[in-house]
Amino acid sequence: MIRNVVGSVLALAGATAAVWSPFRAWYDGRHGSDYAIGDLFTGITGTGSGVIGSILLPFAFAALxxxxxxxxxxxxxxxxxxxxxxxxxxxxxVRVGQAEGSLVVSGDGRGLGDGVANAFGGAVLLLLGALVMSGRPKAHRLEPAPPRPTQPTLDGPPPEEPYGTGQPYGTGQPYGTGQPYDTETRSMPYAAPGRFDVPVEPPRDRDDRPGTG
Structure with missing residues (x-):
C-alpha cells in the first residue's frame, strides 16, 4: 500500500514536469511548444507551431x-x-543536433534550456514511480475443500459390535448368551437352559412350617 502511494506521487510529479516542460525554453530560448510535432520526424525548421500541434501533444498523452x-x-x-x-x-x-550541427549547453540562455531538463526529469520520475509501485494485489485462488469421507454402504462389511466384543452385528447374542441370532426369522432365542436358571424351592405344607403342628 505504501509503495503504491509513493510510486503514484512520483509518477504524478513526473507527468506534471513533462507537461510543464514545453512551456519552458528548450534551445536558444525557443520554447518546446514552438516545435511542431511533425518536425520531429521530418526535420527541425524555423517555422513555429501552435500549442496543440507541438511537442506538448505526446507529453499530454503521457500524462493522461x-x-x-x-x-x-x-x-x-x-x-x-x-x-x-x-x-x-x-x-x-537528435533532430536539433542535426539542424544545428551540435548541441551546446550555456549559462547565458543559449543552447539547451531548462525545458529539456524538465522533460528528462519527468521521464525519470515516471520510470522511478513505476519501479516503486507494487501494482495490484494478486487474487488468491480458493483451494477446493477436501472430499468428505465416504459412509459405509450396506454392501460393505458390517460394523463391529459395540461394547468391545469385536464381533459384527448379527453374529453375537447380547445379554451374554453367546448364541447367534436366527438369520431367517431375525428373532432372538432365549438363553441357554441352565445358564441363568435360579433354583426354586418347592412349596412346603403348612404343617411343615416351623412353629406349626
Whole structure:
C-alpha cells in the first residue's frame, strides 16, 4: 500500500514536469511548444507551431496514461508513459543536433534550456514511480475443500459390535448368551437352559412350617 502511494506521487510529479516542460525554453530560448510535432520526424525548421500541434501533444498523452495507470495501479501504464516522454525528448535532441550541427549547453540562455531538463526529469520520475509501485494485489485462488469421507454402504462389511466384543452385528447374542441370532426369522432365542436358571424351592405344607403342628 505504501509503495503504491509513493510510486503514484512520483509518477504524478513526473507527468506534471513533462507537461510543464514545453512551456519552458528548450534551445536558444525557443520554447518546446514552438516545435511542431511533425518536425520531429521530418526535420527541425524555423517555422513555429501552435500549442496543440507541438511537442506538448505526446507529453499530454503521457500524462493522461499516467493518471490512468495510477488509478488502476498499473506499473505497465506508468512505465509506458515514462518511455513516451523519454523517447520524444531524445528524438527532439537528435533532430536539433542535426539542424544545428551540435548541441551546446550555456549559462547565458543559449543552447539547451531548462525545458529539456524538465522533460528528462519527468521521464525519470515516471520510470522511478513505476519501479516503486507494487501494482495490484494478486487474487488468491480458493483451494477446493477436501472430499468428505465416504459412509459405509450396506454392501460393505458390517460394523463391529459395540461394547468391545469385536464381533459384527448379527453374529453375537447380547445379554451374554453367546448364541447367534436366527438369520431367517431375525428373532432372538432365549438363553441357554441352565445358564441363568435360579433354583426354586418347592412349596412346603403348612404343617411343615416351623412353629406349626
Amino acid at each position: 496514461v499516467t493518471v490512468l495507470g495510477v488509478v488502476l495501479r498499473s506499473r505497465l501504464l506508468v512505465a509506458a508513459a515514462g518511455l513516451v516522454v523519454l523517447g520524444f525528448t531524445v528524438l527532439w535532441m
